[in-house]
Every structure is written in C-alpha cells, then in structure tokens.
Amino acid sequence: MIFKLKQILAVICFFAVLGLQAQQKRALTHADYDGWESVSSDNISTNGKWVGFQVNPQDGDGRLEIVSHGDAQKRYVINRADRWSFSNDNNFAVGRITAEKDVIKALKLKKTKADDMPKDSLFILNLASGNIEKLARVKSFSTPSKEASWLAVLFEKELPQKPAKREEGDTTKVAPVEKPKKTDGTTLIVRSFDGKTTYEYDRVKSYGFSETGTHMYYVKATEDTLKNAGVFILDLKSGVSQIIDVGKTDYMSVNISDSNKYLAYLTTEDSLKAKKPYYDLYLYDIAKATNQKIASKDTPGILKDGMISKSGRISFAADDSRLYFGTTNDYVSYEYEDDTTMLDEERVKLDIWGWQDAEIQPMQLRNRNRELNRSFLAAYNIKDRKITQIADEKVSTVMYDNKAKHKLALGMDDSEYRREYSWNTQIGSDVYLVNVETGSKTLIQKALTGRPSLSPAGKYVYWYDGSERAWFIYDVATKAIKNITNALDVNVYNEQHDSPSLPGSYGAAGWMKDDKGFLVYDKYDIWKIDPTGKVAPQNITLGAGRAQNIEYRRQRLELEEDEGIDPASPLILTAFHEFNKKNGFSKGDINGKKAPEQIIFTDNRYLGLRKAENTNDLIVRRSTYQEYADVYVTDMNMSKLTQLSFANPQQKEVNWGTVELVDYLANDGVPLQGLLFKPENFDPNKKYPMMVYFYERNSDGLHNYRAPAPSASTINIPYFVSNEYLVFVPDIKYDLGLPGPSAYNCIIPGVQSIVAKGFVDADNMAIQGQSWGGYQVAYLITRTNMFKAAGAGAPVVNMTSAYGGIRWGTGMSRMFQYEQTQSRIGGTLWEKPLYYLENSPLFFMDRVTTPVLIMHNDEDGAVPWYQGIEMFMALKRLNQPAWLLQYNGEDHNLVQRKNRKDLSIRLSQFFDHYLKGAPAPLWMTEGLPAVEKGRTLKYELEEDK
Numbered sequence: 002m003i004f005k006l007k008q009i010l011a012v013i014c015f016f017a018v019l020g021l022q023a024q025q026k027r028a029l030t031h032a033d034y035d036g037w038e039s040v041s042s043d044n045i046s047t048n049g050k051w052v053g054f055q056v057n058p059q060d061g062d063g064r065l066e067i068v069s070h071g072d073a074q075k076r077y078v079i080n081r082a083d084r085w086s087f088s089n090d091n092n093f094a095v096g097r098i099t100a101e102k103d104v105i106k107a108l109k110l111k112k113t114k115a116d117d118m119p120k121d122s123l124f125i126l127n128l129a130s131g132n133i134e135k136l137a138r139v140k141s142f143s144t145p146s147k148e149a150s151w152l153a154v155l156f157e158k159e160l161p162q163k164p165a166k167r168e169e170g171d172t173t174k175v176a177p178v179e180k181p182k183k184t185d186g187t188t189l190i191v192r193s194f195d196g197k198t199t200y201e202y203d204r205v206k207s208y209g210f211s212e213t214g215t216h217m218y219y220v221k222a223t224e225d226t227l228k229n230a231g232v233f234i235l236d237l238k239s240g241v242s243q244i245i246d247v248g249k250t251d252y253m254s255v256n257i258s259d260s261n262k263y264l265a266y267l268t269t270e271d272s273l274k275a276k277k278p279y280y281d282l283y284l285y286d287i288a289k290a291t292n293q294k295i296a297s298k299d300t301p302g303i304l305k306d307g308m309i310s311k312s313g314r315i316s317f318a319a320d321d322s323r324l325y326f327g328t329t330n331d332y333v334s335y336e337y338e339d340d341t342t343m344l345d346e347e348r349v350k351l352d353i354w355g356w357q358d359a360e361i362q363p364m365q366l367r368n369r370n371r372e373l374n375r376s377f378l379a380a381y382n383i384k385d386r387k388i389t390q391i392a393d394e395k396v397s398t399v400m401y402d403n404k405a406k407h408k409l410a411l412g413m414d415d416s417e418y419r420r421e422y423s424w425n426t427q428i429g430s431d432v433y434l435v436n437v438e439t440g441s442k443t444l445i446q447k448a449l450t451g452r453p454s455l456s457p458a459g460k461y462v463y464w465y466d467g468s469e470r471a472w473f474i475y476d477v478a479t480k481a482i483k484n485i486t487n488a489l490d491v492n493v494y495n496e497q498h499d500s501p502s503l504p505g506s507y508g509a510a511g512w513m514k515d516d517k518g519f520l521v522y523d524k525y526d527i528w529k530i531d532p533t534g535k536v537a538p539q540n541i542t543l544g545a546g547r548a549q550n551i552e553y554r555r556q557r558l559e560l561e562e563d564e565g566i567d568p569a570s571p572l573i574l575t576a577f578h579e580f581n582k583k584n585g586f587s588k589g590d591i592n593g594k595k596a597p598e599q600i601i602f603t604d605n606r607y608l609g610l611r612k613a614e615n616t617n618d619l620i621v622r623r624s625t626y627q628e629y630a631d632v633y634v635t636d637m638n639m640s641k642l643t644q645l646s647f648a649n650p651q652q653k654e655v656n657w658g659t660v661e662l663v664d665y666l667a668n669d670g671v672p673l674q675g676l677l678f679k680p681e682n683f684d685p686n687k688k689y690p691m692m693v694y695f696y697e698r699n700s701d702g703l704h705n706y707r708a709p710a711p712s713a714s715t716i717n718i719p720y721f722v723s724n725e726y727l728v729f730v731p732d733i734k735y736d737l738g739l740p741g742p743s744a745y746n747c748i749i750p751g752v753q754s755i756v757a758k759g760f761v762d763a764d765n766m767a768i769q770g771q772s773w774g775g776y777q778v779a780y781l782i783t784r785t786n787m788f789k790a791a792g793a794g795a796p797v798v799n800m801t802s803a804y805g806g807i808r809w810g811t812g813m814s815r816m817f818q819y820e821q822t823q824s825r826i827g828g829t830l831w832e833k834p835l836y837y838l839e840n841s842p843l844f845f846m847d848r849v850t851t852p853v854l855i856m857h858n859d860e861d862g863a864v865p866w867y868q869g870i871e872m873f874m875a876l877k878r879l880n881q882p883a884w885l886l887q888y889n890g891e892d893h894n895l896v897q898r899k900n901r902k903d904l905s906i907r908l909s910q911f912f913d914h915y916l917k918g919a920p921a922p923l924w925m926t927e928g929l930p931a932v933e934k935g936r937t938l939k940y941e942l943e944e945d946k
Contacts, residue, residue, distance in 0.1 A: 026656040026681065029723035031905055033655070034711050035060035038648040040622075042083065043632045045070075045611060046091045049618030051128055053094060054632050054646055055083055059710060060898065062102055067094055067126065068645045070618060070634055077131060079124055089214070090150040092129065093194040095142065098122040120157045125194060134196070140187060149214025151237055155205060156188045186222030191235060200235065200242070211257040216287065218245075218264060220252045232266055234287065245285050245292055250278075258317035259404075262287060263383070265315050265324050277332035280309040284324060284383070295381050295388075296326065302388030303379055304328040310376035318405040322383060323437065325405065327376030328390065359419040364812030378410075380437055389440045396442060399435055400455075404563050407459040409477065410435045412442055423814035424829075426821060427467065427503050434462065434477065445475050446482065450503060457565035458516040461532055467503030470494040472521055474532050485530050489538055491523040491547070497698075499735040501820065501827035510555035513591075514565040525552050527574075529593065541593035542574070550579040553597060556586065558612040566591075571637065573610075576602055580674075582662065582703040586610070586639060601639045606630070606704035620645075624706040626660040626678070657681045658722035662703055665754040667734070668746045674700040675731035675751050678722045688762040690916035691727040692716055693752055693788075695744070696774040698732045711901035713894040714771035714794045714856065716908060724909070726916075729755050733777075738833065740825045741780035741840045748777070749785065765789050765916040769908070771856075772796075772864060772893065773823055776842075779872060782853065783845035790915035792908060794856045795864040795893055797824070798843040798872040803865055804830050810862025810892070846875040852882035854911045856904065858891035884911075884925060906940060920944040 036058050043054035050070050057063030065082035069075035077094075085096025100119035108118055123139040126132075138157040145151060161181060186204030193199075206222035216234055223230045231247030232255060245264065246252065251273060255266040264285040271278035282296040298308045313327015352362040360368070377392040378399045392399040392412065401410040412433035421428050429448030435441070445453070451464035451473070462475040472486045472493060486493045498504035510520035510527060518529045525546030529539045546553045555566075556573040572589035574597055585602035601607075608630060609622040617637045624630035629649050633642040663675045676699060680689075694716055709719045718728050731751035735743040748768075756763050766787065770778045771794030778793040797803050806815045819826045819837070826836050838844055853876060857869025869885055876883035886907065888900045895901045913919035924939035933939075 026654060028656050028725070029709050029720050031711070031720075031902065031909070033651075033709050034902070034905075036651065037709050038063075038629075039708065040630070040632060040646045040648050042085065043609065043611070043620055043622070043646075044087065045613045045618060045620045045634070046087045047089070047614040048091045049613035049616035050091060051087065051094075052620055052632065052634055052645055053085065053087070055085070056646065056648055059708075060102075062099075065096060066646065067128070073643060073645060077126060077128075077133075079126065079133065082124060086144060088150040088152075088194050089145065089148055090194075092127070092150070094124075094126040094128060095144065095152060095194070096124055097139065097142070098124050098135065123154055125152070125196075127195075143208070143210060145210040145212065145214025147213050149210075149237065150194050151191060151210065151214050151217070152194055153189060153191045153208055153210065153217060155208065156190075158187050182224050184222050184224040186224070189219055191217060191237070198240070200240065202233075202242075206230075207253070207255070209255060209257070211261050212259050213261065215261050216257055216264075218255045218257060218266075220255060221247075223250070232268075234264060234285070243290060246283060253311065254313075254315045256315045256317070257287075258321050259319065260317075260321055262321050263317060263324070265317070265326075267309065267311065267315070267326075278311075280311055282309050282315075282324075282326055282381070284381070295324070295386070296379075298331070300388060302390060304330070304377055304390050304393065306331050307377070308332075310374075312374040313376035313378070316405060320406070323405070324381040324383060325401070326379055326381070328379050329374075329376050357420075359416065359422075361423055361807075361812070361814060363807050363809065364423075367812035382438065389438065391435060391437055391440050396433055396435070401437065402455055402457075402459070402563070406563070407455065408436060408438050409455065409459055410437050411453055411455055411462060413453075418448065422817075424816035424820055426813075426817045432462070432464075434475070443480075456512050456516045456519075456532075457514070457563060458512075460516040463519065465493075465506040465509075467494070467505065470504060472506070472509070472519075472530075474519070476532070483532075483534065485519065485532065485534075486521060486528075486538075489523070489528060491526075493521055493523055496524060497734070499737070500822055500825045501737055502822050508554075510566070511562065512565045514567055516565065517568075520555065520566070522554060523547075525550070525579075527553055527555065527589070529591075539593045541591060542589060543593060543596045545596040552577045552579060553587065553589070555589070556610055558610075560614070568592075573600075573637075575607070577701075582701060584704065600637075604704065606702075606706075625704045626706060627657060629706050629708070656723045658719065659683070660703060662700065663729075663751070663754065665731075665751050668750050671734060673732045673734065673747055673751065675729060676700055676703060677755060678718055678728040678730075680722055680725055680727075683760075685760050687760060689725065689727045689760060690765040690767075690912075691729060691752075691755065691761050692721050692912065692916075693729045693731070693748065693766065693768045694718070694774070695731055695733060695748055695768075695770055695777060696772075698734075699730045700732050711898060711905045712908060713896075713901055714904075715774070716769050716792070716912075717905060720905070720909065721912075724913075726912075727755070727761060735825055737825055737827050738836050739840070740823075741777070741784075741842070743825075744777040744780060745784050748781065749787075752787070762916075763787075767791060767912050767916055769912075770794065775855075775864075779842040780840070782851040783842045783848045786850045788851055790854070790912060791851045792854045792856075792911065793869075793872070795861055795869065796842075796855065796857070796872060797864055797868050798841060798846075798875075799868060800824065800826070800837040800841045801830060801834075802871070803868055804837065806865045808863055815865075843871055843875060846872070846881075847879055849876060849879070849881055852915060854884050854886070854908070856886040856888070858888045858893070858895070860890050861893045863893040903938070910940070910942075 038056050038058050041055050045052050053067040055065050062081045065079045067077045081099045082096045087094050120138040123136040125134040140155045140157045142154045184204045186206045189202045189205035191200040204221050206220045208219040210217045218234050221231045228248050232245045232252040235242045249268045249270050252268045257264050266283055267280045269278045269280045279298050281294050284295045285292045307328045308331050310327035310329035316325045354362045379390050381388050396412040396414045398413045399410050412435045413430040415430040418428040427450050429450050431447050432445045432449045432453050433442040451466045453462050453464040465472050471484050474485055475482050494504040507522040512519050521528045526540050526542040529541050542553050553574045556575050568591050572591045574587045574589045576587045577584050584607050586600045587597035589597050606624045611620050619635050621633050622630040632646040633644050635642045658678055658681050660676055660678045663677050667673050707718050721728055731748050733747040767790040768778050768788050769792035775793040775796035778791050779796040779798050782791050804819050818824050830837055855869050857866055859866050873883055873885040910922045914921045920942040923941050926943050929939055
C-alpha cells in the first residue's frame, strides 16, 4: 500500500513538473524574429532518391540540406548554400555558397571597397560519397535543363597582383607588375561533374547550354581597345570548339534551337556609346558550320522604317522552320535633344497632360523605358529565307505557344479602349488570329474583356468572359464562336464576388490531349466539355464536391504539359472543405465514372506537392497554425508521410497558441466565419485583452502557419498571442456602395460574439489594419467607441480627394478603385457624391474618441500619403491622441528590415500601453523632435525616465 502511494505521489509530482514547465514557457520577443526559419527551394531528384531544401533564418546564414529518400539519416548539410539543383544524372548537387553575413557586415563597417568584398563560391556535392568540391570566386554557373550532366562556371575577375614585399636593405631590381588588360570577360570552365573532362576559356562575357546539353555557346568580350569580341560554339560530345563570328563590337541574345541544328544571335559593329546602335541578326548552321546574316536595318520584310531590336526575344519554332526575333522603330533624331550648345540647366523640363492622351502622364513616365524598348515580333522562314513582320504598331502584342509549334498565334490591340483605362481597368481588346507565316490577321472578337489563349493542339482559341460570366471558344476551322458553359446548371463565375467589377471565373484545369476536351471548374466540381458540342458536358467529379461542400481542383504533376492532359495519367485532385477548412488530396477519374476517392484529408494545409519526374515519389508541405510547413516525402498513396525538414525547434520553448474557427451572423443575418487565436496557456476563467485584425476574408487560412516576423504593416499574430492577447480575424462581405457600413455590419457582431464567450476583457480591445484594413479601422472608430485603441496603416480617409489622385507605383489614376474594385462605390464622384462623403471617415473625425496610431510612408505608391496626413491633422485639430509614423523612402508596406523591426516595437508598445496599462514609451509622451531625428529612437518607457 505504501509502495502504491509512493507511485501515486511520484506521478502527481511528474505532472506537476510538466504543468510548471508548460507555464514557464516564455513569450515571444522581438529578438526572436531573426532566428525564425523558413524552408524554401525544395526539390526532389528525377529518380526520387534525393530531396533537398534550403533552411534560412530571417536574418543570418542559412543552410542547404539534402536527404536520402530511402534513409533519412543520410543527410548532407552545406552552410550558406543556395541557388542549387541536382545534376541530370542524379549523381551530384551543385549550388552557390555565399559569404558569412557577419563577415560582410564587419567589412562594410570598415568601408571596404566592393571589389575587395568576399565573392561567392560554388559547391559540387557527390551524392554517393558525400565528398564536396568547392570553387572560389564564382560569378555564375549553369547546367543543361535536360539530359546531359555538364557544368559551366564563370569566375570573377582575378585579383590584381600586388608587388612582392622586400626585406629591408634588399636592392634587387624587381620587375614591375604587369597592368591587367581591360575587359569585361573572365575565365569560364566547362566540365563534367566528376571533373574528368574540363574545358577552359578566357575573357568570356556570357554563355549557355542547349536544352539537351549537347552544345554550348560562349561569347568573348573585347580586350583593351581591340575589336576581338566573338561568339563560339562547343560540341560537348567531341570537345571541339569552333569560331562562329569574331571582330564585331558586341554579341548578344544567343540561342540554340531545341534540335541543336541552329544557333542565332545579334551583333553590332557600332560603338556601344552610340545613342541607338544598329543590330544584325545571324543564323549559324551547326552541322554545316555555315553562318549568314539574315536580317539588318534594310532587309526586306522587316517593320517599315524599322530596325532589329536589341530587346526582342530570339527563339526557334519547334520544327526549326522559323526563327522569331524582334524589330523596333528606327531612331528618331530631335534637334532640341541634339543641341550640344545647351547646358543641362538651360533645358526645359515639364510634363504636359493632354486630355486626348491614351495614358496619363504619370503612367507614360512609368512605362517610358518599356516603350523605348518595345519590339514587334517578326519571323524568318529558314527554308524560304524570307522575313515576315508579324506584329506592328496597331497589333503590337502577339503571343505564340510555349514551344512555338503552331503556325497560328494570337494578337491583341487595346488602342481603341486604352484612354478609358484610368477609370476602367477591365477595358477590352480586339483579338486577332495571326498567321505567323504570312503575318495575316483575322479578327476574332472586338472589345474582348477576357484573356484569350490557344489550345494545345491549336484547334481553338478560348477565354472566360466576365461580362457574360461564361467560357467561350473560337473554332479555328469553322471560325465560329461558341459559349461552352451555357448548358451547365451551375455557375462558373465567382459567386462570392462583391465589387462593381466583372466577376472572375473559378478557373480551368486545362485541355485534354489533341483538344478532345476542356476541363472547367465550378465552385466545387470539375466539368469536361466537348468543344465540338457533340457530347454533353460531363461532371467528372459526379457532383461530389457540391454535395459535400468540398472544392476539387486538379493537381498538376508533370512540369511540362504542352501537349495537353494525358488521359492515361493519374488524376490527382486537391480537396478543400468550404466550412471546416479540411484539406488534402483525392484520386479522380478523368472519364467521370467514379466519384473522387479520398487519399488524405486532414485538419492541415497542404501545399507544394511535387512529383519526381521518373518515379511516383512525391514531396509535399503540410502545416497548421502550430506546425510549420515542413517538407515530407511520400508516394502516390500518401499513406505514410516521412518528415525531412525540421524548422524552428525553438518553438517548443515558446508560449505559442491555438486557433479555432468561429461561426457568427452579420447584423443582416448572413452567416460568416472568423479565426480566433488564443495563447497556448489559455485559461477560460481569465479575462484577456483582444486585438481585432481584418482584411476582407481570411477564414480559409485556418491551417496556415504564421511565423513570428517584424511587421511590414500589420500586427504579427503569433507575437501578440504569445504575449497573452486574444486575436480575432473576422470575415467581411460587402454591399455595393457601402464599404464602410459593410465592415461595421460584419466586424462588430463578430467581436460581440467573442465577447459573449466570457473570456474577453471588453474594456481592453483594439483594432488594427493596413491599407483597405486601415480604411476600415478609420471608419469604425467614427461609428463606435468600443475599442480602447486603434492602429491604421495607410488609410484612405477622404474618398473625395483620393478619387482623383494617382497610384504612383503604376502611374494610374485611382478612379478605377472607387468605381470598380475594392472601394466598391460603383460610380463617379459626381454620380454618387453622397456615397463618397458617407464612406469617408474624415468627415466624421469629430466623433472619434479612440487613440490612434497611424503609419503612412512618404513613398507610398498605392495610397496617397496625404490621406494619413489628413487623418492625423484632423485628430490633432480635435485634440484627440494620435501619432503618425512616417518611414522615409518607404512604400505602401515596409521593405527595409530595420524599419519593420522598429514598427513592431512601436505597435507592441502602443497596444501594451492602452490594453495592458503598461507605461507609455517616450516617443508617445514626448514625441521625437526633428533635432533628435537619427540620434535616438525613444523606446524608453516613461516610468524609467
């Protein structure tokens, strides 16, 4: 009996210790961000035997891990490695090794010159033996995309030789150090991975392999003032290198056809300092070793008054019948520009905004370089030796298929509608079917709002039309246009679309081989549509998705599907439950005879599924809020998932948290969902302060892992949850013309539903949002005082002034946003003035009693910076507590990590002060005078002063 009592006491003590340890888990701090890891660049070898991935902290040196599929204990770790890949024979891995970040920082602090900074290295890992070979001072490297296992490495310039040191009293005459010759080229080595075969070339500027690795080209740069640049080709089977062309000023845009029959390139004999040098196009026959100039400025067939474009893409048709290239308008000389008697300060600098312009001046300026470098597609018929100008200034955009197999392409012309783009982003385009052999164009449709594509076999042009809410095809043979989804008894457009713009589609899975069928999605299921109309549309998931509220979508397994979907291949479907958010994969039937069979379906998020090219081995990522999306290896049955990456082991030491799905009703009775995050040590008998964050709909992200990270603009949920806050993220649905009231209609009842649970400190709640979320924050505090504090990032508070402003990031007018998209007003300022006024918080700032922290940066390219100023100045005038954080030189969301860390600290200090009663920091109580800018940050708390 005594022994049993001792056992019981021991068990009680054991669990008491475990409970104490759980309570002693520490909260996240801002110092944790740098070391928090992410996994990226995950890949599986083509034979499925090896899996690799990079693990990188947010700030610091990362690592590459390569793991054996058959033996997870066999793991190679290469520090600071990235840009890696497996060799095509699966025997090696290769990649870059960067310098240590601490070393780089130390050298920068010493003002070390860029040329003297450490350069990248290259590693070559033998997967069988584990031996690693390293090459120093590597500028770039490349391997063939298919088949052969060759490696090309271009090195950095050699360090200049330094004179030898002399001993004191040494009078021996020392030869002067030879001055290095001036060239942009450096040493290139081409080698087999095992190093048994190696070729070396000097002063190489650029290089590249053919797709299958049988040949490679390299371009040599000029040396000193000599015209000794050249382009060469290396036959990797024989090891013979041949001169293609030498003696011209420059060579570029080299490309080898997939068949390894031809090589093409551009060259010029003009000075590179010329305002617009003229380029010639050459075609080299690799087998015959013959070279010919096939196009230049005056060649018949190219653009009228045009020339060869340096910016045009060089590519071959799949059957080597044509060579595609670009042309451009010849250089235009302007007397004013060419006047060399004028000083720069004497030149007039202005922008003229003309009402008749197709694009407003800011957009023209943003697109100026693109327009200056615009090229028009042309083709050289290799057999007939004739040039066809395919695109021109009217139909300037011509798109051909990925492999350039077809003699048809698609042309688009939006010039007739472009002027409306400032207020209508869904302008149409006139769409043409273009014959690339003759350049002839057949009009398919005028003012088409969809984005057309060519089917894999080239029999159809297809598109989704938002105005018709349907999918259409154009039959190339019959020239007939057909609505192919009008017979369906379900919608193929987004049923949750809630803005004045045209609704988007649910998408399409693609075409069957030989264009036998087109797979289209509705909200839940997949339909196979016969483009000929002879067979009725077939629901190949048999309605199982709609019956179970599961969204089925085809998971692409093959990297290349240029021929279309092979019906003999497995049909793997992603599965996502609309309401409980379960996720996984199912096996479908392309013939629609069986309903989807569940493979795996769990309370996780699955992403990044990738199949080995030659086996049925898979890698996949899987996450929850508690579990980072690590890499797993499995097979097509997914009965066993073996974890290979183990990021963030430190998380187990931290008070993390949980997330749950919350169902509630909006004020108008519409069912909505939200996410409620709780601390890991949550006690339902306690009262917790609560943060409320929102941005349209977020509940589908229930199983997303959210990493602790410095804030670009919004609260970091794991940080606040770990520090004993509740965080609630409600969904929002919108009524047209009423964005502000819609936010109130959805957010407030959601918050009230959480408060009703009894564990929220209702006197200590706050809201925070950025951009559209920042607008909604600004609106809500004019309607309610239930929040103790608010954070508004880049808020639009005055729709009347913002409406006519510019999105400087794109140069576009902001009109479209209010009339068609996110702001959802649905009309112009003069058509619906009351809607603009009533949805603008600025006009109701006198109602605000909530302290506000605003962030709005002076280089914001999305929301005009003066919107934040208008809000701040109104609150300042009304004598309401408000602070405006303006990060110099930053855009809409913070990019610089130093600023993200700073914002994270200030956000936590602000909300801790108002919701937890923590002392205020000095930047809140004293401000930061301009004379102290850059000298102090004033994080210190008032009580510590």
